[in-house]
Amino acid sequence: MSNTFKALGTPVGNLNLSNGGTDVFFDVLTLAGCALAESAWESNLVLLFADGHRIGRGTDGFDLNELPWTANWPAEKAFLLRVVDLAMTRHGWDLLAYQPPFAPDYLRRYRAMVDGWRAPIPVRTPATRPDWTVPPPPEYLERCPKHALYNGMLGCRLCDLTIQPLPE
Numbered sequence: 651m652s653n654t655f656k657a658l659g660t661p662v663g664n665l666n667l668s669n670g671g672t673d674v675f676f677d678v679l680t681l682a683g684c685a686l687a688e689s690a691w692e693s694n695l696v697l698l699f700a701d702g703h704r705i706g707r708g709t710d711g712f713d714l715n716e717l718p719w720t721a722n723w724p725a726e727k728a729f730l731l732r733v734v735d736l737a738m739t740r741h742g743w744d745l746l747a748y749q750p751p752f753a754p755d756y757l758r759r760y761r762a763m764v765d766g767w768r769a770p771i772p773v774r775t776p777a778t779r780p781d782w783t784v785p786p787p788p789e790y791l792e793r794c795p796k797h798a799l800y801n802g803m804l805g806c807r808l809c810d811l812t813i814q815p816l817p818e
């Protein structure tokens with residue numbers, strides 16, 4: 651099983667990750683995102699990573715265009731790039747219970763995709779888009795005392811032993 655991350659409109663190809671690779675990808679994005687998110691939209695984006703690939707194994711890739719961008723999307727895209735950039739500095743990786751040897755490559759490729767993506771374009775979405783200008787439930791933003799990550803809907807992802815990836 652694998653997950654495909656797309657950015658229709660970018661000249662860069664898709665990012666296909668194994669299930670284990672997807673867990674790593676969301677771990678490092680959550681570590682960086684929880685350190686940066688301020689606005690409601692930003693918190694909702696980081697919750698997508700924090701709760702990502704916890705239930706729908708192998709179906710949790712997404713096209714960037716499926717996200718609920720607002721008229722303020724250039725700033726929202728800039729925030730996503732800041733999250734990726736901070737992740738590329740290995741922010742919080744000392745909290746991981748494993749070595750992520752391929753994560754720098756995932757992040758470098760994803761950064762190129764996001765950076766090359768020019769603007770949101772209409773795509774068919776699997777469900778009604780949520781409104782990310784509405785703040786998430788406060789309990790979702792409570793943080794794990796051990797990892798300082800959002801608890802999200804499903805609890806801190808680094809405390810969830812069922813998704814800790816096998817060494818690659």
Ligand SMILES: [Zn+2]
Nearest residue numbers: 794797806809
């Ligand atoms: Zn934790």
